[in-house]
Amino acid sequence: xxxxxxxxxxxxxxxxxxxxxxxxxxxxxxxxxxxxxxxxxxxxxxxxxxxxxxxxxxxxxxxxxxxxxxxxxxxxxxxxxxxxxxxxxxxxxxxxxxxxxxxxxxxxxxxxxxxxxxxxxxxxxxxxxxxxxxxxxxxxxxxxxxxxxxxxxxxxxxxxxxxxxxxxxxxxxxxxxxxxxxxxxxxxxxxxxxxxxxxxxxxxxxxxxxxxxxxxxxxxxxxxxxxxxxxxxxxxxxxxxxxxxxxxxx
Amino acid sequence: xxxxxxxxxxxxxxxxxxxxxxxxxxxxxxxxxxxxxxxxxxxxxxxxxxxxxxxxxxxxxxxxxxxxxxxxxxxxxxxxxxxxxxxxxxxxxxxxxxxxxxxxxxxxxxxxxxxxxxxxxxxxxxxxxxxxxxxxxxxxxxxxxxxxxxxxxxxxxxxxxxxxxxxxxxxxxxxxxxxxxxxxxxxxxxxxxxxxxxxxxxxxxxxxxxxxxxxxxxxxxxxxxxxxxxxxxxxxxxxxxxxxxxxxxxxxxxxxxxxxxxxxxxxxxxxxxx
Numbered sequence: 001x002x003x004x005x006x007x008x009x010x011x012x013x014x015x016x017x018x019x020x021x022x023x024x025x026x027x028x029x030x031x032x033x034x035x036x037x038x039x040x041x042x043x044x045x046x047x048x049x050x051x052x053x054x055x056x057x058x059x060x061x062x063x064x065x066x067x068x069x070x071x072x073x074x075x076x077x078x079x080x081x082x083x084x085x086x087x088x089x090x091x092x093x094x095x096x097x098x099x100x101x102x103x104x105x106x107x108x109x110x111x112x113x114x115x116x117x118x119x120x121x122x123x124x125x126x127x128x129x130x131x132x133x134x135x136x137x138x139x140x141x142x143x144x145x146x147x148x149x150x151x152x153x154x155x156x157x158x159x160x161x162x163x164x165x166x167x168x169x170x171x172x173x174x175x176x177x178x179x180x181x182x183x184x185x186x187x188x189x190x191x192x193x194x195x196x197x198x199x200x201x202x203x204x205x206x207x208x209x210x211x212x213x214x215x216x217x218x219x220x221x222x223x224x225x226x227x228x229x230x231x232x233x234x235x236x237x238x239x240x241x242x243x244x245x246x247x248x249x250x
Numbered sequence: 251x252x253x254x255x256x257x258x259x260x261x262x263x264x265x266x267x268x269x270x271x272x273x274x275x276x277x278x279x280x281x282x283x284x285x286x287x288x289x290x291x292x293x294x295x296x297x298x299x300x301x302x303x304x305x306x307x308x309x310x311x312x313x314x315x316x317x318x319x320x321x322x323x324x325x326x327x328x329x330x331x332x333x334x335x336x337x338x339x340x341x342x343x344x345x346x347x348x349x350x351x352x353x354x355x356x357x358x359x360x361x362x363x364x365x366x367x368x369x370x371x372x373x374x375x376x377x378x379x380x381x382x383x384x385x386x387x388x389x390x391x392x393x394x395x396x397x398x399x400x401x402x403x404x405x406x407x408x409x410x411x412x413x414x415x416x417x418x419x420x421x422x423x424x425x426x427x428x429x430x431x432x433x434x435x436x437x438x439x440x441x442x443x444x445x446x447x448x449x450x451x452x453x454x455x456x457x458x459x460x461x462x463x464x465x466x467x468x469x470x471x472x473x474x475x476x477x478x479x480x481x482x483x484x485x486x487x488x489x490x491x492x493x494x495x496x497x498x499x500x501x502x503x504x505x506x507x508x509x510x511x512x513x514x515x516x517x518x519x520x521x522x523x524x
Contacts, residue, residue: 018285019362026361026368035368038375042463050467057469059305067310122305122478124462126366127297129308130478208466244367249463250374 032243043247047176055182056207059120065131068123068190070197073162073169076217081161088193089201094143094185098157098222101148108187108201114138117184125211126244135205136188141179143221149175153223157230158204158215164237171215172227172235172246173206182207185218210248212238262428262524268514270396276387277515283380284496286372288489289360292353293369299353301486305477314483317353324351381454388446400434401443407436425506427523441495449491456485 025031075081084092089108096104118136140156156178160169177183184205187194194200199216206213213236227233232240239246269277300313307313316327317339324340326333337343342355345362356362360372391397406412416436425431434442458464459472459481475481503511507523514520 018289019357019360022286022289022360022372023362026365026372032368032371035371035375038371038378041378042374046461046463046467050463054466056462056466057472063305065306065308065311067308069308069310122462122465124460124478125298125308126370128294128460128482129298129300130306131308132306208463210462238367242365242367243371245370245374250461 036243036245039245039247042245042250046247046249050208053176053180056121059122059132061120061134063132064120064134064190068131068133068198069125069129070195071125071127071211072216073164074197076161076196077163081217085196085200092201094202094218095220096143096147096223097220098224099150099153100144100223101150102146104143104147106143106146111138111143111185111202112187114142117182118188119182119184119205119207121182121205121207123211123214126248134188134190135184135186136191137184137186137202137205139181140183140185140204141181143185144178144223147223149223152225155224155227155235157222157224157227157235158218159220159222160215161217161219164241167231167237167241169215169217169237170231171204171213171237172224172230173204173209173213177206177208180206180208208249212236212244213248262431262522264522265519266429266432266522267518268432268520269518270394271518272387272390272394273396274515274518276383279379279383280387283376283383284492286360286376287380288493289358290369290372290376291489293359293361293364294366294373295486296353296359296364297366301483302479303476303483304479307479307482315486319351377454377457380450384446384450384454401439401446403436403439403443407439412436423505425523429522431523432520441498445492445495449488449495453485453488453492456481456488460485 092108094104094106094108094111096106115138116136117139118134120132120134122130122132124130144156153175155172155174157170157172160171162169173183182205185202186205187200187202189195189198194203199214199218202218203216204214204218224230227235227246231237234240234243235246236244238244299317300307300309301315302311302313313327314329316325317335318325318327319340322341323334324336324338324342326335326339335341338355339353341349341351344350345356350356352364359369361368388397391401413436419425419435420437426433426435455471456475459475460478465472465478472478472481475484510521510523
């Protein structure tokens with residue numbers, strides 16, 4: 001077409017108008033908080049239909065992905081972590097503190113000696129891909145019972161060894177997910193020690209939410225009354241940096 | 251659609267009340283919502299422009315559809331077939347004219363730049379508008395008789411000879427005149443019923459099937475499609491089915507008197523074609 005108004009031109013102009021408006025709306029704090037209001041609706045409606053605290057589906061060994069795609073940080077920079085990795089994490093310690101009656105410093109061996117849960121579950125990334133893997137570790141609830149959560153505790157924050165630039169990775173969940181039977185601290189994947197790329201030596205599995213909630217390289221668990229005051233206040237690295245939803249059940 | 255005109259006396263030209271308020275409201279709300287859903291959905295697709303069948307699927311697994319850039323050329327691969335799509339898919343120009351390697355170009359996505367988090371916020375907020383407005387509209391259309399009177403396909407209309415006659419009329423671009431133009435023909439009914447009871451529910455339920463929280467609470471929502479990645483593939487296909495409907499729908503409006511048609515969908519009043 002050689003006229004002034006071409007079909008492509010019309011589409012571009014029309015979509016330009018719509019897009020310009022949508023980009024402006026995307027950046028307007030008021031409209032963003034309106035859109036973000038849907039997050040609370042997702043959380044409440046999913047918690048309503050999941051009031052019976054259902055288990056995420058578990059699969060059979062035949063369903064496991066041939067290769068489990070690692071994502072996010074695939075390792076941790078620094079001599080400290082390298083030393084731990086060289087020692088097969090024999091001296092890795094998990095700290096449990098914050099609003100607990102008895103702060104803990106659990107050696108990896110102690111975590112490995114606790115009663116274990118093994119589950120074959122599907123990992124759903126926010127980007128859209130999925131991988132099925134075999135996970136094993138103690139239920140988080142056991143560790144929390146050892147530490148004794150104080151009544152004011154509402155959230156658990158997972159402080160990780162990996163960093164994006166200078167900021168360490170961190171994530172948080174509420175007590176509903178913390179005490180869910182499938183919420184485990186996995187130190188084994190596919191019946192072998194958790195590889196570094198997948199978060200060695202310890203990663204969280206919180207099976208009813210998307211992958212970025214499953215903190216890797218977990219060093220410290222902190223019980224808190226609120227997420228305010230934790231870095232950007234939204235409860236997680238991607239939540240603070242990229243405005244991803246804290247409730248990631250959808 | 252009300253038939254206020256005596257069918258025997260009409261030769262066209264009269265004004266009739268064609269679309270109910272509920273239909274008009276839902277039509278425009280749904281049009282805007284679908285545009286936002288499709289475009290924010292393409293942002294989400296751009297995060298991982300590969301589709302799989304089954305429960306799992308990631309970079310190491312076999313994708314049945316893939317959009318990407320190979321040596322600077324944009325490519326779309328479906329099964330064994332690879333098509334060069336530079337300029338549109340895989341490799342395209344950004345709003346600033348610079349070359350961008352992304353599956354769908356900036357003019358097709360919300361936001362126009364790549365931001366998965368905000369794309370998801372648009373998509374998941376308007377998913378409620380899409381689902382609730384469809385549910386209300388279907389319920390109301392059942393109550394007020396719209397479905398029974400206007401969408402229901404009668405036994406006579408299902409007859410192959412009748413359908414074939416309608417196909418031929420469409421192919422020749424012969425549209426009904428007079429009062430016959432107030433009733434949907436069988437191909438129209440099939441298209442509208444296909445959207446109301448087929449593509450829209452499919453796109454909604456496959457969308458829910460991708461949510462890990464829903465999968466835990468109601469596993470059948472994911473399982474009926476054969477797994478989360480199958481649900482994602484079907485979600486994409488249903489979205490493009492809706493885009494296909496939109497293209498044909500707009501083409502039919504343009505061919506059959508766009509001013510009269512659009513006016514009828516805004517005001518409700520339609521002038522019977524002569």
